[in-house]
Amino acid sequence: MTTTASALGVRRQRLSRVVRLSIRLLTAHPLRTTLGISGLAIGVAAVTIMVAVGAGAEARVLRRIRAMGTDLVVVTAPPAPVIAGRQRQIETVTSLRVTDAVALAQDAVHARAVAPGVSRTMTVRHEGLNTTAAVVGTTVTGTRIRNLEVASGRMFDETEDRERRRIAVIGPVVARNLFGSDDPVGLAMRIDRVPFQVIGVLRPRGTDPGGTDLDNEVVIPLETAMRRVLNVPYIHAIYLQARGSNELDALEREVRAILDERHGQRSGIATPFVIRNQSVALRTERGATRALGRMTVGVASLAVLVGGVGVLSIMLMSVQERVREIGLRRAVGARRDDIRLQFLAESSLLAVAGAVAGGMVGVAGAAIAAMVGPWDLVIEWRAPALAILFSTVLGLAAGILPAHRAASLEPIEALRG
Amino acid sequence: MGIVIEVEELVKAYRKGTVVTEVLRGVSFDVRQGEFVAIMGRSGSGKSTLLNVLGFLDRPDGGRYRLLGEALTSSDDDALSDARSRKIGFVFQQFHLLDRASALDNVMLPLVYAEVDAGGAERARSLLEAVGLGNRADHLPGEMSGGEQQRVAIARALINNPVLVLADEPTGNLDEGSASDILDIFRRLSGEGRTIVLVTHDPLVAARADRVLYLDGGRLVAGRPGTVGIASAATGDATPPTAHPTA
Numbered sequence: 001m002t003t004t005a006s007a008l009g010v011r012r013q014r015l016s017r018v019v020r021l022s023i024r025l026l027t028a029h030p031l032r033t034t035l036g037i038s039g040l041a042i043g044v045a046a047v048t049i050m051v052a053v054g055a056g057a058e059a060r061v062l063r064r065i066r067a068m069g070t071d072l073v074v075v076t077a078p079p080a081p082v083i084a085g086r087q088r089q090i091e092t093v094t095s096l097r098v099t100d101a102v103a104l105a106q107d108a109v110h111a112r113a114v115a116p117g118v119s120r121t122m123t124v125r126h127e128g129l130n131t132t133a134a135v136v137g138t139t140v141t142g143t144r145i146r147n148l149e150v151a152s153g154r155m156f157d158e159t160e161d162r163e164r165r166r167i168a169v170i171g172p173v174v175a176r177n178l179f180g181s182d183d184p185v186g187l188a189m190r191i192d193r194v195p196f197q198v199i200g201v202l203r204p205r206g207t208d209p210g211g212t213d214l215d216n217e218v219v220i221p222l223e224t225a226m227r228r229v230l231n232v233p234y235i236h237a238i239y240l241q242a243r244g245s246n247e248l249d250a251l252e253r254e255v256r257a258i259l260d261e262r263h264g265q266r267s268g269i270a271t272p273f274v275i276r277n278q279s280v281a282l283r284t285e286r287g288a289t290r291a292l293g294r295m296t297v298g299v300a301s302l303a304v305l306v307g308g309v310g311v312l313s314i315m316l317m318s319v320q321e322r323v324r325e326i327g328l329r330r331a332v333g334a335r336r337d338d339i340r341l342q343f344l345a346e347s348s349l350l351a352v353a354g355a356v357a358g359g360m361v362g363v364a365g366a367a368i369a370a371m372v373g374p375w376d377l378v379i380e381w382r383a384p385a386l387a388i389l390f391s392t393v394l395g396l397a398a399g400i401l402p403a404h405r406a407a408s409l410e411p412i413e414a415l416r417g
Numbered sequence: 418m419g420i421v422i423e424v425e426e427l428v429k430a431y432r433k434g435t436v437v438t439e440v441l442r443g444v445s446f447d448v449r450q451g452e453f454v455a456i457m458g459r460s461g462s463g464k465s466t467l468l469n470v471l472g473f474l475d476r477p478d479g480g481r482y483r484l485l486g487e488a489l490t491s492s493d494d495d496a497l498s499d500a501r502s503r504k505i506g507f508v509f510q511q512f513h514l515l516d517r518a519s520a521l522d523n524v525m526l527p528l529v530y531a532e533v534d535a536g537g538a539e540r541a542r543s544l545l546e547a548v549g550l551g552n553r554a555d556h557l558p559g560e561m562s563g564g565e566q567q568r569v570a571i572a573r574a575l576i577n578n579p580v581l582v583l584a585d586e587p588t589g590n591l592d593e594g595s596a597s598d599i600l601d602i603f604r605r606l607s608g609e610g611r612t613i614v615l616v617t618h619d620p621l622v623a624a625r626a627d628r629v630l631y632l633d634g635g636r637l638v639a640g641r642p643g644t645v646g647i648a649s650a651a652t653g654d655a656t657p658p659t660a661h662p663t664a
Binding site: 014017018021024025028029324325327328329330331332333334335336337338411412415 | 469472474475494495498499501502503507509511513515517518522526527528529530531573577
């Protein structure tokens with residue numbers, strides 16, 4: 001019992017001595033060590049950066065989709081069909097009405113909130129300047145569903161909507177185009193020819209996944225838009241917010257059924273409206289970024305593998321170069337296992353050092369990439385952790401053959417070199 | 418003084434394909450503790466093989482070898498490694514120091530594989546002191562002369578306090594002065610009770626030993642074969658005593 005315990009103690013002591021020795025030997029050959037680890041370091045750095053960039057790009061896309069609203073289902077009136085090549089006066093189907101929105105609000109159990117909306121690209125003016133912007137009319141609920149928040153000034157309220165007040169909340173791009181660096185809140189502007197007062201500026205939202213600039217928007221109360229600006233009895237869209245992300249598909253089916261019943265019965269065909277469900281957009285976008293991400297990570301993983309081959313070749317070289325040293329160690333009492341252990345320790349130390357260095361470079365690189373590139377900074381710690389683990393195993397594996405060769409050397413032959 | 422080495426009818430042959438070369442053909446001798454023995458012989462006489470067998474670097478094919486009464490030659494590889502670690506100190510012609518390690522680290526190298534290394538650094542320092550290199554502990558081998566390097570190697574051979582020090586042409590790469598210093602150290606060690614077996618070509622080196630064993634054709638012969646030097650030249654041996662060797 002005591003002999004095994006002490007034998008184990010001796011073994012452990014020997015192991016720690018051999019590992020310490022390996023560290024000293026590695027630091028004594030800085031160039032070779034650096035070369036040996038650089039391949040792995042580059043591979044791990046690449047994996048870390050690629051995973052971070054992929055996650056960052058996905059986060060950016062998700063943020064953009066969410067910027068349009070949370071758990072959103074949108075019903076839009078499609079463009080009016082072109083008949084016999086003649087451009088119609090009215091751009092869209094005119095059968096979508098505020099009453100549809102009211103019906104949906106009453107009957108769609110998966111909907112948390114419902115809001116009608118109109119929109120048209122129009123010319124907006126301030127003093128001598130003019131620009132075109134998407135003019136959106138919606139209710140207060142609609143601004144909430146679409147996550148519209150003001151950066152300065154305020155949003156309109158329900159009373160102002162009912163009273164058809166000519167007040168506008170403008171996007172930051174419109175603000176810059178019309179007012180330059182002036183604070184537009186309280187200033188006058190015209191939408192087409194109708195005078196408005198700016199009461200707020202929206203927080204920047206960027207572009208939607210389709211490339212539309214969400215910041216080049218003027219938001220006005222729905223009633224004002226329908227009666228005073230567009231003069232239309234119909235609406236262009238209905239925004240619905242689901243009760244949760246997992247109810248989006250159910251809500252879409254429900255909306256389709258309700259609209260079919262309200263419109264389909266009369267015309268005898270299915271709902272002519274386009275119903276878009278945010279989860280579909282999320283799935284599509286996620287799928288696209290993930291597929292791309294997987295490919296780049298795959299390529300980067302190949303780099304790690306190549307780094308492993310680098311460690312293998314450095315270790316083989318090292319054995320060849322140190323035949324006499326191995327002979328000497330055997331002569332002064334090293335067992336074959338000691339020699340094997342030494343080379344395994346060296347190759348795994350190399351691998352761990354390379355991987356850790358690569359992981360640090362990768363995290364720094366990901367941070368820099370996020371600063372210069374169009375994506376968010378998302379460090380996926382699992383990626384460097386996995387890459388480091390993988391590299392260690394790889395380094396150990398790369399050490400097996402060289403270690404075996406070193407251990408098989410006969411001391412007399414080895415001493416002769 | 419007790420007997421350290423007992424060798425009886427030692428036989429060793431090398432096979433290369435179907436060709437068998439008998440290197441040792443029945444060698445017998447004893448060495449007492451504290452004795453300084455030189456083994457001489459021309460190239461191919463089997464003296465290095467004999468030294469390797471004595472140092473457990475090689476196994477004999479027949480006969481018996483006991484070190485302090487213990488027969489180990491048929492033990493497994495690990496047991497032989499441990500025997501080298503505990504009982505033997507080697508000194509080589511080419512010194513075999515690690516270039517990147519200081520003198521002190523070189524002396525301490527065998528401790529990596531020893532059972533105890535407590536107090537190793539102090540022991541290594543005092544050994545360097547004993548070979549006259551107390552102030553060069555931190556120097557790399559490249560910064561030392563051949564004689565100094567060999568003295569580091571001797572200190573290394575002594576770190577585990579071995580019963581037996583084996584030296585294979587220890588002065589073969591050294592100038593006369595350095596060689597003499599090395600032999601002085603061996604003499605002193607022998608005087609302190611350390612057993613030393615040394616292989617050499619050089620009659621002047623052998624002359625410093627207590628006893629000389631002459632090997633010829635794998636057998637010990639009585640007295641010195643008359644024409645060692647000439648025979649060496651005749652067999653194309655490129656290792657005259659004072660020149661630099663090719664091995």
